[in-house]
Amino acid sequence: MGKITGFLEFDRKIEDYAPVEERIKNYKEFTLPLKEDELKNQGARCMDCGVPFCHSGCPLGNLIPDFNDAVYKGKWEKAATILHSTNNFPEFTGRLCPAPCEEACVLGINEDPVSIENIEKNIVETAFSKGWITAQPPKTRTGKKVAVVGSGPAGLATAQQLNRAGHLVTVFERDAKIGGLLRYGIPDFKMEKNVIDRRLEVLKEEGIVFKTNTHIGVDIDANTLKADFDAVVLSGGATVRRNLPIKGADLKGVVQALDFLKQNNKRVDGITDLGEEIKATGKDVIVIGGGDTGSDCIGTSIRHGATSVSNFEIMSKSTPERPEDQPWPFWPMRLRTSSSHKEGAERFFSISTKEFVGDKDGNLKALITSEVEWIKTPGQRPSLKEVPGTEKEWKCDLVLLAMGFTGSEMTVAQQLGLEADSRTNIKATAKNYMTNVPGVFVAGDQRRGQSLIVWAISEGRQAAHHVDIYLTGSSTLPLKGEGDLPRL
Numbered sequence: 001m002g003k004i005t006g007f008l009e010f011d012r013k014i015e016d017y018a019p020v021e022e023r024i025k026n027y028k029e030f031t032l033p034l035k036e037d038e039l040k041n042q043g044a045r046c047m048d049c050g051v052p053f054c055h056s057g058c059p060l061g062n063l064i065p066d067f068n069d070a071v072y073k074g075k076w077e078k079a080a081t082i083l084h085s086t087n088n089f090p091e092f093t094g095r096l097c098p099a100p101c102e103e104a105c106v107l108g109i110n111e112d113p114v115s116i117e118n119i120e121k122n123i124v125e126t127a128f129s130k131g132w133i134t135a136q137p138p139k140t141r142t143g144k145k146v147a148v149v150g151s152g153p154a155g156l157a158t159a160q161q162l163n164r165a166g167h168l169v170t171v172f173e174r175d176a177k178i179g180g181l182l183r184y185g186i187p188d189f190k191m192e193k194n195v196i197d198r199r200l201e202v203l204k205e206e207g208i209v210f211k212t213n214t215h216i217g218v219d220i221d222a223n224t225l226k227a228d229f230d231a232v233v234l235s236g237g238a239t240v241r242r243n244l245p246i247k248g249a250d251l252k253g254v255v256q257a258l259d260f261l262k263q264n265n266k267r268v269d270g271i272t273d274l275g276e277e278i279k280a281t282g283k284d285v286i287v288i289g290g291g292d293t294g295s296d297c298i299g300t301s302i303r304h305g306a307t308s309v310s311n312f313e314i315m316s317k318s319t320p321e322r323p324e325d326q327p328w329p330f331w332p333m334r335l336r337t338s339s340s341h342k343e344g345a346e347r348f349f350s351i352s353t354k355e356f357v358g359d360k361d362g363n364l365k366a367l368i369t370s371e372v373e374w375i376k377t378p379g380q381r382p383s384l385k386e387v388p389g390t391e392k393e394w395k396c397d398l399v400l401l402a403m404g405f406t407g408s409e410m411t412v413a414q415q416l417g418l419e420a421d422s423r424t425n426i427k428a429t430a431k432n433y434m435t436n437v438p439g440v441f442v443a444g445d446q447r448r449g450q451s452l453i454v455w456a457i458s459e460g461r462q463a464a465h466h467v468d469i470y471l472t473g474s475s476t477l478p479l480k481g482e483g484d485l486p487r488l
């Protein structure tokens with residue numbers, strides 16, 4: 001695997017970014033690709049460590065040392081085959097995954113880990129540019145019909161797997177275009193939408209039917225859908241946004257992050273009928289929430305031309321290094337600085353918003369915060385305490401609430417009589433992904449709560465295997481880490 005001495009010869013290298021002043025002028029991706037020789041050297045750093053912990057770090061069980069070795073040897077088509085054997089959409093994860101595999105890389109114990117995510121992206125981009133990714137329709141059809149509700153990464157992975165097993169798959173999506181949060185949450189500067197469209201063409205050619213502008217539970221009763229199909233897979237995401245129910249929350253200028261991001265993605269897509277415009281141009285913007293969504297709001301606000309952008313995080317500031325109590329190979333809670341953070345936002349930690357202040361016309365003009373302390377008591381969850389005398393007023397015209405999602409919407413669940421947990425995640429174990437109603441399955445954020453793209457794809461693949469067993473009694477669709485090598 002790799003080059004025996006590669007990790008001694010070559011330093012880690014990842015894609016650089018275009019300069020801030022250039023990239024904030026538009027919504028295009030701004031990474032600067034590594035050259036082929038540089039990528040081979042990065043593949044060569046993989047050190048054949050015997051027990052590749054990166055496999056278990058990756059929720060898909062990607063066969064990382066194998067594709068690293070193929071890249072080192074310049075065998076790109078082989079690398080693409082290996083990669084697609086466990087991951088339907090490496091072009092999404094290669095751009096957007098937080099790469100838990102790299103935190104689990106054995107080389108990462110005392111050196112910088114292998115640049116796995118960059119290698120993954122370059123393998124799939126090479127495969128698309130060489131025309132190696134083509135439709136793989138099934139040779140025979142089973143005659144069974146499956147409905148997939150929701151077209152995010154979980155729904156798309158489920159659909160591709162089940163279609164390849166020969167079932168007739170229809171994906172229902174209430175939005176106008178396919179992709180879920182890939183399309184309407186994640187900004188184009190992180191992933192341009194032609195990346196989704198390119199893959200969608202392959203899925204359509206394979207025989208998957210897509211029905212957009214169709215809201216299951218509203219346009220079609222979920223029980224009608226269940227009666228019309230042999231199995232139903234719910235992959236509707238965790239779409240219920242967390243609110244901040246404090247004084248002034250209804251002021252004009254207090255906006256949910258996803259409303260802001262979705263409108264902007266549509267604007268970038270050329271859509272002009274957007275309803276009431278939400279723009280950060282010329283405004284003092286405060287983004288509440290320090291995760292991916294908050295970071296995307298920062299990059300978007302800066303591209304709108306905001307006067308200032310501040311980011312509040314209620315958690316205390318971690319260090320960029322791995323904390324001692326979160327040892328390798330686990331995912332550490334370290335300070336992460338995204339490309340958007342580097343575009344000009346100021347970040348504040350251990351800060352809680354107590355009140356929004358408006359003018360006489362109901363427009364937001366400021367907010368009031370307090371500093372907070374996290375009290376750690378052994379054996380208990382840390383608790384939050386306000387620091388007395390730290391109240392502060394901040395001038396702002398736009399507040400973007402990016403505090404995550406509390407669970408999934410319940411209309412379909414109620415129509416079908418599905419059980420959910422206290423956070424409204426639909427109940428189904430990872431044993432077979434089936435809900436309490438036979439023939440109804442659930443995958444992705446709608447089952448596990450707000451999560452990641454890589455987990456959504458993984459859940460979609462796992463669920464498809466179990467749907468296939470439900471429909472036919474057995475399945476050759478691979479489970480996590482079981483590559484199905486011949487297919488791209």
Ligand SMILES: Cc1cc2nc3c(=O)[nH]c(=O)nc-3n(C[C@H](O)[C@H](O)[C@H](O)COP(=O)(O)OP(=O)(O)OC[C@H]3O[C@@H](n4cnc5c(N)ncnc54)[C@H](O)[C@@H]3O)c2cc1C
Nearest residue numbers: 150152153154174180181216236237444445451452453456
């Ligand atoms: C702003 C933002 C940025 C993010 N950035 C990253 C990132 O960089 N990396 C990462 O790994 N993860 C990121 N995430 C998380 C990631 O996007 C999600 O975990 C992932 O998309 C979940 O996939 P899913 O298929 O389960 O659901 P979703 O992507 O949410 O898709 C669900 C789809 O189902 C549709 N739907 C719901 N109910 C119905 C119904 N009744 N009828 C028809 N259609 C329905 C919805 O319209 C939606 O299109 C981000 C999330 C957000 C909000």
Ligand code: SF4
Nearest residue numbers: 058093097099101117
């Ligand atoms: S999908 Fe994510 S975790 Fe898996 S190999 Fe790619 S970057 Fe790593």
